[in-house]
Amino acid sequence: MLVFGCTGGGWCATHALGSAASAMASSPFLRIAPTLHLRRCCRKFWCEEPKEGTTNGWTRRRSTSAAQRSPDVVEVEYADLNLKNFYGAAPNLGHIRIRQHVNPLSSSFATPVEIPVWKEVFRDPSLPLMVDIGSGSGRFLIWLAKNCPERRNYLGLEIRQKLVERSQFWVEELGLANIHFMFANATVSFEPLVSTYPGPLMLVSILCPDPHFKKRHHKRRVVQASLVDSISKRLSIGGQVFVQSDVLELAFDMRNQFDACLDVFEHVDTIDNNFLCDTQGWVLHNPMGIRTEREIHAELEGARIYRRIYQKQKHCI
Numbered sequence: 129m130l131v132f133g134c135t136g137g138g139w140c141a142t143h144a145l146g147s148a149a150s151a152m153a154s155s156p157f158l159r160i161a162p163t164l165h166l167r168r169c170c171r172k173f174w175c176e177e178p179k180e181g182t183t184n185g186w187t188r189r190r191s192t193s194a195a196q197r198s199p200d201v202v203e204v205e206y207a208d209l210n211l212k213n214f215y216g217a218a219p220n221l222g223h224i225r226i227r228q229h230v231n232p233l234s235s236s237f238a239t240p241v242e243i244p245v246w247k248e249v250f251r252d253p254s255l256p257l258m259v260d261i262g263s264g265s266g267r268f269l270i271w272l273a274k275n276c277p278e279r280r281n282y283l284g285l286e287i288r289q290k291l292v293e294r295s296q297f298w299v300e301e302l303g304l305a306n307i308h309f310m311f312a313n314a315t316v317s318f319e320p321l322v323s324t325y326p327g328p329l330m331l332v333s334i335l336c337p338d339p340h341f342k343k344r345h346h347k348r349r350v351v352q353a354s355l356v357d358s359i360s361k362r363l364s365i366g367g368q369v370f371v372q373s374d375v376l377e378l379a380f381d382m383r384n385q386f387d388a389c390l391d392v393f394e395h396v397d398t399i400d401n402n403f404l405c406d407t408q409g410w411v412l413h414n415p416m417g418i419r420t421e422r423e424i425h426a427e428l429e430g431a432r433i434y435r436r437i438y439q440k441q442k443h444c445i
C-alpha cells in the first residue's frame with residue numbers, strides 16, 4: 129500500500145511492503161493505513177450524491193441494500209471526524225438535498241471567484257498547498273487537513289454551493305486553520321487562485337470527477353486543456369497531480385491529457401518504484417490513506433478505480 133506522506137515540500141510516498149507494523153516504522157503517515165484497512169472491512173455505506181438509474185451504471189450499479197447502507201459506510205470511514213456531532217448544531221447542514229449535476233458551462237459559472245486574502249483563510253499561507261478540484265462533500269480534504277495538520281494547506285474547489293457551505297461550516301466547527309473551501313468553477317478559477325497563493329503548489333487532486341457521459345457533454349468535464357495547462361505551469365517542481373475515476377473512458381481522457389505533457393510530467397512509477405502499477409499503467413493503490421466518498425461508493429459496488437499520478441519534473445517551456 130502506498131500512502132502519501134504529509135511532508136513539507138513534496139509528497140513522500142512510502143511503500144508498505146509486508147506487515148503494517150514495519151510500514152509504520154518507516155513513515156509516520158502510515159499510522160493511518162491499518163485503520164484504513166479496518167475501515168475497508170466495514171462494508172457499510174453512504175453518500176448523498178449517487179442516484180439510481182443514470183447513464184452506464186456509474187450510479188446504476190447500486191443495489192437497494194447497498195444504497196440503504198451507503199450513508200453508514202461513509203460515516204464509518206470518516207468516523208474520526210465526528211461530523212455527526214455538528215448536525216444537531218446546524219440541522220440544515222446534515223443530510224442536505226443537492227442537485228446531482230450542474231452545468232459548469234452555464235453563464236452563472238463563467239466568472240472567476242474573488243481571490244481571498246490568503247492570510248485570512250490560512251494561518252500560514254506560505255505553506256505548500258494541495259488543491260482538491262471537485263471536493264464534493266469535503267470530508268476527504270477535511271480528513272487530510274485534520275490528520276496532517278502542520279505542514280500543508282488544503283484548498284477545496286467545488287461548484288455546488290450548498291456542499292461548500294456545509295464543508296466550510298465543518299472546518300470552522302473543527303477549528304482547522306489549514307483548510308478552506310470555495311464555491312468555484314475550477315475551470316475558470318483555478319488559475320487566478322493558485323497564481324496568487326503565496327506558497328508552492330505541491331499537489332492537485334481530481335478524484336472521480338463528474339463523467340458527463342454523452343459525447344456532446346464532454347466539454348463540461350473539469351479536465352480540459354486550459355486546466356491541464358494551468359496545472360502544468362503552476363505546480364512546483366516535484367509537485368504532483370493525482371487523478372482517478374471509476375469510469376475507464378473518463379480515466380483515459382484525463383490520462384491522455386496529462387500523458388501529452390510528458391515534457392513537464394513523468395508518471396510516478398518511472399520515478400519511484402514504490403508506486404505499483406498494473407500492466408496498463410494504472411496505479412494500484414490509493415496513496416492518500418483515505419478514500420474519497422465516490423471511491424467508497426464505487427468500490428462497494430464492485431467497481432475498480434483507475435488512477436494516475438504525475439510528478440512535475442521540468443518547467444514548462
Ligand SMILES: C[S@@+](CC[C@H](N)C(=O)[O-])C[C@H]1O[C@@H](n2cnc3c(N)ncnc32)[C@H](O)[C@@H]1O
Pocket residue numbers: 230232261262263264265285286287288312313314315334335336337338350420421422423
Ligand atoms: C462525482 S463528485 C466527486 C467528489 C469527490 N471528489 C469524491 O471523489 O467523492 C464530482 C464533484 O465535482 C464537482 N464539480 C464538477 N465540475 C466542477 C467544476 N467545474 N468546478 C468545481 N467542481 C466541480 C461536482 O459538483 C461534484 O461535487
